[in-house]
Amino acid sequence: MSDERRLEKEDYTDDMCLLCDPVTGRKYGSAAVPMARVTEKLDELVAREEYDAAARHLDYWLSEAVYTGDRRGEFSLRNEMMGFWRKQGNSVKAFESLEAALILMRQLDMEKTLSAGTCYVNCGTVCTAFSQPERALGYFEKAREIWEANPSSVEPSSLAGLYNNMALALMDCGRYEESLEGFGKALDITEASGGGKLHRAVTLMNMADCTVLEKGDAVSFSDIEDYVRKAMDLMEDPSAVRDSYYAFVCGRLAPGFDYYGFTEYASVLTERAEKILGGKKI
Numbered sequence: 001m002s003d004e005r006r007l008e009k010e011d012y013t014d015d016m017c018l019l020c021d022p023v024t025g026r027k028y029g030s031a032a033v034p035m036a037r038v039t040e041k042l043d044e045l046v047a048r049e050e051y052d053a054a055a056r057h058l059d060y061w062l063s064e065a066v067y068t069g070d071r072r073g074e075f076s077l078r079n080e081m082m083g084f085w086r087k088q089g090n091s092v093k094a095f096e097s098l099e100a101a102l103i104l105m106r107q108l109d110m111e112k113t114l115s116a117g118t119c120y121v122n123c124g125t126v127c128t129a130f131s132q133p134e135r136a137l138g139y140f141e142k143a144r145e146i147w148e149a150n151p152s153s154v155e156p157s158s159l160a161g162l163y164n165n166m167a168l169a170l171m172d173c174g175r176y177e178e179s180l181e182g183f184g185k186a187l188d189i190t191e192a193s194g195g196g197k198l199h200r201a202v203t204l205m206n207m208a209d210c211t212v213l214e215k216g217d218a219v220s221f222s223d224i225e226d227y228v229r230k231a232m233d234l235m236e237d238p239s240a241v242r243d244s245y246y247a248f249v250c251g252r253l254a255p256g257f258d259y260y261g262f263t264e265y266a267s268v269l270t271e272r273a274e275k276i277l278g279g280k281k282i
Contacts, residue, residue: 033065033073039080047244051088058084075104075119082122091130098123114153117146121162128165133172140166157196160189164203167210176214183207197234198249204231205256221261228260235269247276 038061045054058081065074078101085094101119110116120143127136143162147154167182187203190196208224208231215223231253240246250273258266 032070035076079122082126086126086129094126098126117143128169133169136169156189156193160186171210179210197237197240201231201234247273
């Protein structure tokens with residue numbers, strides 16, 4: 001065979017890709033999880049109460065993220081899964097997602113980022129939901145340190161939500177004065193931003209509940225009346241869009257209004273929620 005036609009080793013062997021699976025040849029990290037599309041689909045499934053399908057949807061994309069080596073995508077999915085399993089009341093899977101998210105956050109060196117703040121808030125809400133308020137406060141404090149150090153980069157609604165969550169955990173711990181202070185901070189932020197009327201209504205009713213717990217048998221209607229009436233005014237504000245979230249807030253606040261003596265108004269809210277969820281305009 002002439003030298004011109006001689007095959008060298010590099011002519012008949014392929015270079016080994018250090019980023020590829022040695023069996024399938026697929027590149028690790030070659031595709032990022034499309035989180036916007038994933039969360040949009042998740043919201044659709046949850047809205048239709050197709051929870052088994054939603055769980056399969058999350059598991060599928062988590063497998064994709066692990067397979068392709070998209071650890072940031074995996075981190076985002078673990079955060080979504082914390083919230084999903086918390087709402088499903090599954091403490092095992094919620095805490096499993098929590099621990100996995102924290103490990104990924106450390107591995108990705110993200111512990112001081114704004115995304116870490118969001119992760120810590122998610123961790124805190126999981127702990128609060130499953131009766132671990134003291135542990136929740138530890139996560140909320142970490143989120144507060146990050147977000148308060150970057151005020152221009154954090155949405156006011158997110159910071160208000162953090163203060164609300166901290167206040168709820170403080171209330172569960174019996175630290176009522178600190179809890180009312182936290183609710184007050186959340187209220188100030190939402191009022192200053194000019195929006196969040198439904199969030200403000202929820203905060204005001206939380207403040208009424210906290211006051212009752214703080215004062216115990218010594219509480220009187222005058223102690224909570226201002227909170228309750230302001231919450232009612234916000235629920236009746238014409239600018240409050242009466243959509244599915246409005247229905248959710250109606251359902252959440254109706255028992256409180258009933259408890260504080262506004263039984264007729266509680267019935268009105270319950271009826272509104274049923275109409276909205278039934279597809280009727282109000």
